[in-house]
Amino acid sequence: MPETESTLSETVSETASAVLEADRAAVPEAGPAADGGPPWPVVEPERVSTRAAFTDALPELAVRHNVLVVDTDTGSIKATPGMDYLNVGIAENAAIGFAAGAEHCGRRALVCTFAAFSVSRAFEFIKLDVAYPRRRVCIVGTHGGASGGWLGPTHHATEDLALMNALPNMRVVVPADARQAVSLLEQCLEYDGPTYLRLGRKASPVFAGLPEPELGVPQVVRAGRDIALVATGPEMLATALEVARGLADAGYGAQVVNVHTVDPESAGAVGRVIAAECRWMVTLEEAWTSGGMGAQVAAAAGARGIPWLPIGVTGFLPPDGHGSLLEASGLTTESVLRHVLEFVTC
Amino acid sequence: MEVRARAVREHIVDMCSGPEGGHLGGSMSAVEILVALFFHTMNIDSDDPEWKQRDVFVLSKGHAAMALYATLAERDFIGREEVGTFCRPGSRLATHGNVAVPGVEFATGSLGHGLALANGTSWAQRQAGGSPANTFVLLGDGELQEGTVWEAAQVSRAVGADNLVAVIDVNDFQQTGAVREVSDGAPVADRWAGFGWRTVEVDGHDLAALCAVLDEAARTKGPTAVVCRTVKGKGVGALAGRAASHFVLLDTERKRARVRASMGPAVPPAATKGVPEHA
Numbered sequence: 001m002p003e004t005e006s007t008l009s010e011t012v013s014e015t016a017s018a019v020l021e022a023d024r025a026a027v028p029e030a031g032p033a034a035d036g037g038p039p040w041p042v043v044e045p046e047r048v049s050t051r052a053a054f055t056d057a058l059p060e061l062a063v064r065h066n067v068l069v070v071d072t073d074t075g076s077i078k079a080t081p082g083m084d085y086l087n088v089g090i091a092e093n094a095a096i097g098f099a100a101g102a103e104h105c106g107r108r109a110l111v112c113t114f115a116a117f118s119v120s121r122a123f124e125f126i127k128l129d130v131a132y133p134r135r136r137v138c139i140v141g142t143h144g145g146a147s148g149g150w151l152g153p154t155h156h157a158t159e160d161l162a163l164m165n166a167l168p169n170m171r172v173v174v175p176a177d178a179r180q181a182v183s184l185l186e187q188c189l190e191y192d193g194p195t196y197l198r199l200g201r202k203a204s205p206v207f208a209g210l211p212e213p214e215l216g217v218p219q220v221v222r223a224g225r226d227i228a229l230v231a232t233g234p235e236m237l238a239t240a241l242e243v244a245r246g247l248a249d250a251g252y253g254a255q256v257v258n259v260h261t262v263d264p265e266s267a268g269a270v271g272r273v274i275a276a277e278c279r280w281m282v283t284l285e286e287a288w289t290s291g292g293m294g295a296q297v298a299a300a301a302g303a304r305g306i307p308w309l310p311i312g313v314t315g316f317l318p319p320d321g322h323g324s325l326l327e328a329s330g331l332t333t334e335s336v337l338r339h340v341l342e343f344v345t346c
Numbered sequence: 347m348e349v350r351a352r353a354v355r356e357h358i359v360d361m362c363s364g365p366e367g368g369h370l371g372g373s374m375s376a377v378e379i380l381v382a383l384f385f386h387t388m389n390i391d392s393d394d395p396e397w398k399q400r401d402v403f404v405l406s407k408g409h410a411a412m413a414l415y416a417t418l419a420e421r422d423f424i425g426r427e428e429v430g431t432f433c434r435p436g437s438r439l440a441t442h443g444n445v446a447v448p449g450v451e452f453a454t455g456s457l458g459h460g461l462a463l464a465n466g467t468s469w470a471q472r473q474a475g476g477s478p479a480n481t482f483v484l485l486g487d488g489e490l491q492e493g494t495v496w497e498a499a500q501v502s503r504a505v506g507a508d509n510l511v512a513v514i515d516v517n518d519f520q521q522t523g524a525v526r527e528v529s530d531g532a533p534v535a536d537r538w539a540g541f542g543w544r545t546v547e548v549d550g551h552d553l554a555a556l557c558a559v560l561d562e563a564a565r566t567k568g569p570t571a572v573v574c575r576t577v578k579g580k581g582v583g584a585l586a587g588r589a590a591s592h593f594v595l596l597d598t599e600r601k602r603a604r605v606r607a608s609m610g611p612a613v614p615p616a617a618t619k620g621v622p623e624h625a
Contacts, residue, residue, distance in 0.1 A: 088505070089504065091497045091500065093462060094497040097461075097462020097463045097494075098463075099466060101464060101465060101467040101469070101470070102467070103466070105466070105471065107473070124456060128456055129463060132453060
């Protein structure tokens with residue numbers, strides 16, 4: 001039996017609370033972590049693309065979970081014998097409808113797309129044929145956020161989190177690194193309902209010491225009681241961890257939370273916990289802040305009146321390298337640290 | 347089957363009695379198509395609507411839900427007495443197909459979805475091996491203006507959907523007028539043939555001809571489009587063949603009586619010549 005929404009939310013709250021409670025005793029008010037505390041994740045020298053991790057992991061998982069794989073000419077799937085694989089071509093609406101029809105007849109399905117084309121173009125098919133009937137369809141969107149880079153605004157997907165978060169029943173999943181991508185992919189393929197799995201394009205940070213993710217349960221990966229840095233996705237989590245170090249140097253204890261499931265149910269739960277634990281809240285995401293992860297966290301935290309600084313993409317982005325786009329959007333360490341310090345001292 | 351068709355039309359008139367009114371024209375044009383499918387062509391079980399080996403019916407033109415509900419009532423998927431609850435508080439029978447109703451497979455009504463869904467169901471049926479069950483999807487000719495129809499039509503051919511039949515109810519009208527006046531697309535049959543579908547044309551109100559064509563369409567290789575020439579509002583005298591029949595509220599007994607009178611005398615209970623009706 002799938003967990004009901006309420007029990008899942010409670011689980012999230014309890015988990016986050018438990019972690020927060022445990023960390024509270026162990027961590028000083030400010031400065032670097034005390035020796036002997038839980039290890040904080042560190043960015044490894046090697047970078048790995050979450051999309052590549054998905055490409056490598058899918059064949060075995062698709063066969064094991066008896067999943068129909070519907071592709072839309074993405075080049076992201078290595079079809080293997082034994083995998084039910086259909087490339088329907090450049091036809092996102094037809095692909096979503098196909099998957100929904102097959103699922104109606106009992107077959108779990110995954111649709112592989114570019115996030116920029118499935119989410120906004122096929123939104124109504126996702127809404128009516130996948131989310132409304134709660135079908136076991138996993139929609140994978142690669143090139144999430146600004147990772148499309150030089151491909152330009154046609155291929156950037158900064159609206160996807162807001163659109164998918166607007167849908168009831170939809171779990172919205174953004175792995176923090178390649179390892180989490182594999183684990184969360186499998187959890188999406190076991191989940192009793194619709195999921196959207198947002199992946200990047202090229203190599204992105206990988207973290208040592210990041211705990212195994214559990215769908216719907218945010219992860220407190222660094223303890224601190226002044227400022228909560230709530231991050232989604234590899235680049236933003238890396239930024240948050242670096243910013244936390246900078247804040248420690250400035251005398252602030254920063255808590256870092258990895259929100260790999262960003263829908264209202266999951267992100268909202270962490271928001272309520274954070275509001276009770278910290279004095280300031282900062283959300284970081286490679287997406288439009290209207291309706292993204294931060295908006296879900298803040299909506300839940302709002303009743304507690306915690307000051308909130310949303311950091312994310314605020315407009316259309318020009319064609320440029322992914323790194324340059326993050327910098328221009330104010331999503332890199334130096335810029336975020338400056339903004340956070342202004343926010344807490346004003 | 348003529349008796350069934352007549353009964354379905356009477357149910358539709360009852361449903362239009364309110365409080366909401368209903369999509370009379372596009373329901374009436376599809377009556378014989380639905381009767382042929384549900385009483386002759388399709389292999390279905392009213393005692394087990396979700397039977398795994400069933401033929402699947404997708405009502406892509408979801409606004410014709412009244413015709414589907416009425417057919418399901420005649421076919422014993424729901425009680426005939428439920429027809430009178432259409433759009434009344436607490437009813438399962440909504441303006442557009444409601445999946446809470448046994449025999450309604452998908453929530454349709456946003457046009458242009460059914461064929462994509464039918465691609466998926468027919469694929470799953472083929473995976474079962476042996477002689478696969480069929481999927482029948484009913485579209486309107488106005489609906490063909492939705493581009494997603496053609497996206498899916500291309501996929502049907504590409505994946506070799508032998509067990510897929512698209513039935514197009516060509517009643518020549520959409521909400522605001524004649525289809526050819528609103529948007530004069532190429533002839534319907536030409537469009538399907540151009541997409542590589544096996545295409546047949548038939549009088550959509552001739553039950554015997556429909557049964558023969560649908561049987562053959564289900565058996566033949568490749569996706570088949572059955573292009574049905576129909577009359578919007580068929581059987582409803584003054585409204586037949588007019589855009590005005592699209593959505594009608596028959597809120598007085600006088601209006602309903604006038605419509606019933608225009609439907610002519612009840613059909614004598616005789617089976618359609620040479621076409622067996624499944625019990």
